[in-house]
Amino acid sequence: MGHVEQITNTINMLLDGASNQFSQPDDIPLSVALDSPNIHHFLVAVQSARPVDAAGNPWSASYVYDSGNLVLNMLYNLMLEATGRLQKCRLYEMCSNKAFRATVSYLIVRDLVHEKVFAKALETLGVNWGKALPVPRINTDKMPEVKDLERKNLHNIMWTFANNGETNGMAKIFKGDSPFDDGGTLEVIDGFPEGAEIPLFPESPPEFSPGLDTELKKLAQQVQIAG
């Protein structure tokens, strides 16, 4: 879910303010929506992310696949992580915006870790996955943001996502040399990665949002202060 939040906030930050650059009375504040690849970001979601793919197809529970066989499931997940990383590398090449590249680079690096987790799990089950599934190594040498994150070893670290004292089997599997030929050493860290503040976005008058009257606004502010 952390990655979904990162992607959502990045999309929101990129869309925020897209409609506000108008100053003349005859300007059309939401005309930018007509140039957007997905008009629903403006028409439905008020300049924010939606749970759909880039073509507008809604997320579906049918994406959750289970063959009933552990090895096949692990192979499937390794393939999905490798495919996800490949597509993020393509996304990196589509836009030079700094916020966009910071998020995409982080996800490129973390997908590499996820590939390694499933590779190590398969090795634990005695599967010589590299012979059966020669996962291609997508070269990210020309992506400075990716290199910076790899210098912090973020392509070899997994967190347990457990509170102190709780046991977690991750360290039994995710240890030793990286299963890929990249010279890394795998590392498990107890607890959770450091989070970040979720930005609050300003009102959007051209889209009549959030559309609170004075009383509702007061109640919303009270909840924010209490939180």
Ligand SMILES: [Fe+2]
């Ligand atoms: Fe991933």
